[in-house]
Amino acid sequence: MSGTGLAAGVAYSCGPVEAIPYGEGRAFAVGGHQVAVFRKRDGTLRALSAVCPHKGGPIADGQIDNKVVLCPLHLNAFELDTGCSTTGAAPLRIYPVYLEDGEIVVFVS
Amino acid sequence: MTTLIQRPDEGLAGENSRRRLIVIGNGMAGARVVEEILARGGATQFSITMFGDEPYGNYNRIMLSHVLSGEESHEDIFLNSLEWYIENSITLHTGVRVQRIDRFAKVVFSDDGQITPYDELIVATGSRSFMPPMDGLYTPRGSLLPGLFAFRTIDDTRGMIDYATRDDHRRAVVIGGGLLGLEAARGLQNHGIEVDVVHSGRWLMNAQLGREGGEVLRRSMAQLGVGIFTNNRVVSIWGPDKVKAVRLRDETEIHCDLVVVAAGIRPNTDVATTSGFTVERAIVVDDQMRTVDDDHVFAVGECVQHRGEVYGLVAPLWEQAVVLADVITGSNPQAAYLGSRTATKLKVAGVEVAAMGLTEPERETDEHIIFSEPRRGIFKSVVIRDGKIIGATLLGDSKKLAFLQQAFDRGLPLPEERVELLFDLGGPPAEVGVAELAEDAQICNCNGVCKSTIVDTVKGGCKTVSGVMDATRAGKGCGSCKGLVAQLVEYAAGGGVEEDPSAHYYVPGIPMDKPALVQTIRVQDLRSVAEVFAALAPNGEEDAKSKMGLASLLKLIWGAEAPDDREGRFINDRVHANIQKDGTFSVVPQMRGGVTTPEQLRRIADVAEKYAVPMVKLTGGQRIDLLGIKKEDLPKVWADLGMPSGFAYGKSFRTVKTCVGQEFCRFGLADSTKLGVELETRMQGMESPAKMKLSVSGCPRNCAESYVKDVGIVAIDGGRWEVYVGGAAGAHVRKGDLLVTVDDAETAKKLTARFIQYYRENAKWLERTYAFVPRVGLDRIKAVVVEDSEGIAERLDAAVQDHVDSYVDPWSQQGADPVTPGQFRTSLPLEVLPTMPPDRAEQLLGGAW
Ligand code: SRM
Ligand SMILES: Cc1cc2nc3c(=O)[nH]c(=O)nc-3n(C[C@H](O)[C@H](O)[C@H](O)COP(=O)(O)OP(=O)(O)OC[C@H]3O[C@@H](n4cnc5c(N)ncnc54)[C@H](O)[C@@H]3O)c2cc1C
Ligand code: SF4
Ligand code: FES
Numbered sequence: 001m002s003g004t005g006l007a008a009g010v011a012y013s014c015g016p017v018e019a020i021p022y023g024e025g026r027a028f029a030v031g032g033h034q035v036a037v038f039r040k041r042d043g044t045l046r047a048l049s050a051v052c053p054h055k056g057g058p059i060a061d062g063q064i065d066n067k068v069v070l071c072p073l074h075l076n077a078f079e080l081d082t083g084c085s086t087t088g089a090a091p092l093r094i095y096p097v098y099l100e101d102g103e104i105v106v107f108v109s
Numbered sequence: 110m111t112t113l114i115q116r117p118d119e120g121l122a123g124e125n126s127r128r129r130l131i132v133i134g135n136g137m138a139g140a141r142v143v144e145e146i147l148a149r150g151g152a153t154q155f156s157i158t159m160f161g162d163e164p165y166g167n168y169n170r171i172m173l174s175h176v177l178s179g180e181e182s183h184e185d186i187f188l189n190s191l192e193w194y195i196e197n198s199i200t201l202h203t204g205v206r207v208q209r210i211d212r213f214a215k216v217v218f219s220d221d222g223q224i225t226p227y228d229e230l231i232v233a234t235g236s237r238s239f240m241p242p243m244d245g246l247y248t249p250r251g252s253l254l255p256g257l258f259a260f261r262t263i264d265d266t267r268g269m270i271d272y273a274t275r276d277d278h279r280r281a282v283v284i285g286g287g288l289l290g291l292e293a294a295r296g297l298q299n300h301g302i303e304v305d306v307v308h309s310g311r312w313l314m315n316a317q318l319g320r321e322g323g324e325v326l327r328r329s330m331a332q333l334g335v336g337i338f339t340n341n342r343v344v345s346i347w348g349p350d351k352v353k354a355v356r357l358r359d360e361t362e363i364h365c366d367l368v369v370v371a372a373g374i375r376p377n378t379d380v381a382t383t384s385g386f387t388v389e390r391a392i393v394v395d396d397q398m399r400t401v402d403d404d405h406v407f408a409v410g411e412c413v414q415h416r417g418e419v420y421g422l423v424a425p426l427w428e429q430a431v432v433l434a435d436v437i438t439g440s441n442p443q444a445a446y447l448g449s450r451t452a453t454k455l456k457v458a459g460v461e462v463a464a465m466g467l468t469e470p471e472r473e474t475d476e477h478i479i480f481s482e483p484r485r486g487i488f489k490s491v492v493i494r495d496g497k498i499i500g501a502t503l504l505g506d507s508k509k510l511a512f513l514q515q516a517f518d519r520g521l522p523l524p525e526e527r528v529e530l531l532f533d534l535g536g537p538p539a540e541v542g543v544a545e546l547a548e549d550a551q552i553c554n555c556n557g558v559c560k561s562t563i564v565d566t567v568k569g570g571c572k573t574v575s576g577v578m579d580a581t582r583a584g585k586g587c588g589s590c591k592g593l594v595a596q597l598v599e600y601a602a603g604g605g606v607e608e609d610p611s612a613h614y615y616v617p618g619i620p621m622d623k624p625a626l627v628q629t630i631r632v633q634d635l636r637s638v639a640e641v642f643a644a645l646a647p648n649g650e651e652d653a654k655s656k657m658g659l660a661s662l663l664k665l666i667w668g669a670e671a672p673d674d675r676e677g678r679f680i681n682d683r684v685h686a687n688i689q690k691d692g693t694f695s696v697v698p699q700m701r702g703g704v705t706t707p708e709q710l711r712r713i714a715d716v717a718e719k720y721a722v723p724m725v726k727l728t729g730g731q732r733i734d735l736l737g738i739k740k741e742d743l744p745k746v747w748a749d750l751g752m753p754s755g756f757a758y759g760k761s762f763r764t765v766k767t768c769v770g771q772e773f774c775r776f777g778l779a780d781s782t783k784l785g786v787e788l789e790t791r792m793q794g795m796e797s798p799a800k801m802k803l804s805v806s807g808c809p810r811n812c813a814e815s816y817v818k819d820v821g822i823v824a825i826d827g828g829r830w831e832v833y834v835g836g837a838a839g840a841h842v843r844k845g846d847l848l849v850t851v852d853d854a855e856t857a858k859k860l861t862a863r864f865i866q867y868y869r870e871n872a873k874w875l876e877r878t879y880a881f882v883p884r885v886g887l888d889r890i891k892a893v894v895v896e897d898s899e900g901i902a903e904r905l906d907a908a909v910q911d912h913v914d915s916y917v918d919p920w921s922q923q924g925a926d927p928v929t930p931g932q933f934r935t936s937l938p939l940e941v942l943p944t945m946p947p948d949r950a951e952q953l954l955g956g957a958w
Binding site: 024065090 | 176182183184267271274618639650651652653654656657675676677678679680683688690691692929930931934935936937
């Protein structure tokens with residue numbers, strides 16, 4: 001993974017976007033962070049911390065819709081845009097993520 | 110300066126003529142008073158600004174007890190959403206604390222550095238938990254000791270749940286044996302925590318109960334497993350880094366991981382005190398809820414003292430809010446609050462406690478009627494003065510509560526036979542019939558809703574219980590009156606009660622019941638979950654919670670023609686294994702009818718060794734579970750096993766348990782094992798609304814537990830078979846209903862399959878047969894499945910045959926390559942949290958075998 005030094009953090013490439021099927025998520029380790037990246041139906045990406053604050057569930061295995069991801073273990077829901085839980089769990093951290101020439105780029109500060 | 114969200118011009122008086130109203134405190138009283146003001150057209154008179162130092166909108170604090178016990182979720186207890194504030198043009202400052210009022214300049218100072226002017230001001234700052242003096246409250250670095258909690262806010266509750274559910278936290282001490290303390294104790298127990306309550310009073314709930322009642326309550330709580338120490342006190346807590354134990358006044362030491370303080374409340378009066386208002390036990394107000402110091406400053410809720418009384422319940426503050434709103438809007442300047450008669454109810458499942466007024470007689474002429482049966486946790490007492498009830502206590506049996514409450518509230522005349530106050534004699538209905546309740550009898554004491562309001566709402570056209578609850582708020586406080594509200598709605602609707610339409614939706618995200626949904630999917634030829642959302646969901650909005658149910662339904666409808674739609678699937682169905690608490694998976698190979706061979710066992714053993722499987726276990730479904738397998742290893746494990754999937758992960762057909770039957774058993778009447786194996790072969794891997802577990806027993810001794818299975822078959826004398834449906838022995842226990850008795854195994858197999866197909870097509874998502882059979886009714890099912898009353902038997906049989914013909918085992922189909930990119934890529938956290946012990950079986954078995 002290549003790191004580009006940026007003002008407030010580091011951008012990491014996580015490889016081609018095809019690694020994530022539409023509507024699913026995959027986990028990546030970037031700069032010591034475990035990040036779950038989801039590819040929404042509309043093609044946009046969202047990145048959140050991969051570890052559920054409730055009991056450590058693997059967020060990347062969760063099901064998503066346009067707004068939330070459901071943790072597979074006890075189905076707590078987290079907003080994809082903010083990381084805030086709509087079911088009362090502690091929030092997930094969010095990471096800026098974008099597509100650059102078909103590559104997933106996650107920004108870690 | 111604060112900016113106001115300007116409401117579009119609706120012909121209101123101009124902004125300048127609206128007075129500026131500030132409310133300090135966005136709790137139950139603050140928000141309620143604003144609602145009452147708006148209900149009196151206050152929006153045309155005031156531009157309203159609210160300050161709340163909690164970072165949320167306004168929520169139902171009472172429900173925190175239910176949130177702690179897990180009966181409600183956080184999001185369900187919010188009363189007014191943030192949109193409500195916007196719609197009503199209320200400027201809400203959340204997470205902002207007002208520090209001081211300058212009543213000469215008519216401004217408030219808040220901790221975000223703002224100064225906000227007002228014309229009228231309402232103080233509704235509520236109370237906070239009282240922290241009794243104890244040693245060791247703080248860490249050496251000066252912060253509050255981790256593991257120590259108050260019980261007042263959402264954040265307190267959330268923190269408590271998080272802390273209580275950590276694996277290494279087992280024991281709690283609750284300080285305070287009043288209402289709140291007991292509710293906290295019971296709530297924590299629901300998280301598997303052992304709880305002791307330490308109470309300084311001589312008996313539990315001594316503020317509301319007399320000694321005898323308190324003793325009965327102690328027995329009931331002890332029966333629930335709560336340890337009780339009365340007439341005692343926590344004098345110190347041990348840390349130093351987190352709560353480890355407490356020491357009581359009598360030197361008892363209790364090791365514990367958390368301490369919850371529920372030792373009473375203290376009104377939040379600092380702002381008023383600092384700003385020069387008269388504060389005694391709380392902020393002193395007159396009958397118009399005005400502070401005695403300033404005509405433009407009012408106060409309401411737990412922070413006020415009215416005629417010497419300070420209240421700690423919501424009912425009084427609803428009454429106060431009405432008066433305040435009448436006065437401040439001028440809709441009734443003469444309105445006066447004269448104090449409240451309060452009644453309390455304990456919200457602990459299984460322990461009924463209701464109390465009002467005095468607990469014991471005070472004068473010689475007072476009458477006192479008592480009934481006590483401690484063994485059954487029952488205690489009832491009524492105190493009467495001059496023919497009127499001035500106090501009542503009911504424990505363990507609150508059938509007479511509605512009547513006693515009414516009589517207490519309005520001084521109704523009492524029956525000559527005083528014992529009728531406690532019991533229904535001579536067989537009239539057990540509870541005061543809703544029809545007999547007075548029109549203005551208060552039904553919901555939390556939200557102050559009376560019978561006529563509910564009845565009028567129903568007459569106005571709202572005929573669902575949930576609709577009436579939303580419209581009137583009845584039942585939305587502590588929830589203990591929900592049953593009564595439902596009865597009233599039924600009574601008022603005269604049998605025309607309607608159900609909430611969403612109760613019939615197949616999945617929450619698509620507003621259609623199952624038949625309509627199936628029909629539409631067929632007509633519009635929708636094949637994937639994404640297509641269904643796009644075509645049928647409101648605004649095409651996807652809904653994660655609905656995906657699994659839709660994916661299953663699409664498989665049912667399209668069978669082998671359904672596309673391989675991974676997106677809709679739960680992780681288990683994406684990787685064909687069951688996810689474990691640490692993110693690894695369990696693998697359960699098929700073992701039809703529970704029959705296996707040395708060859709299969711050898712393969713399982715080899716796989717277990719090769720992949721260092723932490724635990725190999727026989728399941729309750731008669732097969733072998735390999736637990737703790739890494740996601741990345743799954744395809745290799747399946748390849749090495751070379752056995753089909755047992756579908757232990759799916760909402761699908763699971764197993765057929767069998768007994769050894771005729772071939773071996775000296776009682777066996779038929780070949781149950783053969784029938785079981787054949788059934789499992791036919792039905793394997795079939796998707797369904799919920800899991801299906803079958804069983805076949807070779808005689809009515811029923812060793813394979815056939816009476817408690819989704820379909821259970823029992824051989825009886827004369828070569829015949831009984832087929833039972835709708836049995837269960839899981840979370841719900843139900844003996845199956847006898848569907849039919851048949852003469853041969855083939856017919857048993859055919860009717861079993863036909864029943865299953867009928868269930869697949871007609872059950873709601875996640876509806877097990879134990880709910881489906883009683884809902885549809887055994888007679889109807891018999892008619893369709895056995896007698897073919899609807900002429901669909903052939904079609905049902907053909908649908909099963911389709912499944913049999915097109916079934917492909919997912920494990921053998923999978924092959925070595927992932928079906929989607931990264932299908933088996935690990936999603937595990939870097940530091941895995943609760944790991945499976947690698948040698949679980951060794952640990953359990955030791956070397957003893
Ligand atoms: C492995 C097993 C326990 C065991 O070690 O014996 C088991 C394990 C689980 N059961 Fe079970 N149940 C197992 C037999 C049963 C049985 C007995 C039986 O099948 O004969 C029952 C009672 C019968 C019934 O289904 O009602 C049973 C009633 C439940 C229930 C309650 C269902 C209900 O509606 O009442 C659940 C919860 C649920 O499904 O929502 C459940 C849920 C679970 C889950 C799937 C929890 C979950 O959602 O992940 C457990 C998965 C463990 C894992 O990691 O794979 N399990 N479970 C048994 C697997 C049997 C098999 O070979 O497939
Ligand atoms: C767990 C629990 C269970 C309960 N169960 C029941 C029950 O069953 N029945 C019943 O009748 N009652 C019950 N109660 C009591 C009931 O919740 C209270 O009577 C009620 O909430 C009081 O309302 P209030 O608005 O006066 O105070 P609160 O609801 O406490 O609201 C006051 C708000 O003002 C905020 N605030 C304080 N100072 C400032 C400031 N300076 N600036 C800005 N904001 C400020 C506070 O943060 C708070 O949000 C229960 C309480 C708890 C905690
Ligand atoms: S009873 Fe079933 S669901 Fe509960 S812990 Fe055991 S295996 Fe898991
Ligand atoms: S671990 Fe995520 S919801 Fe429990």
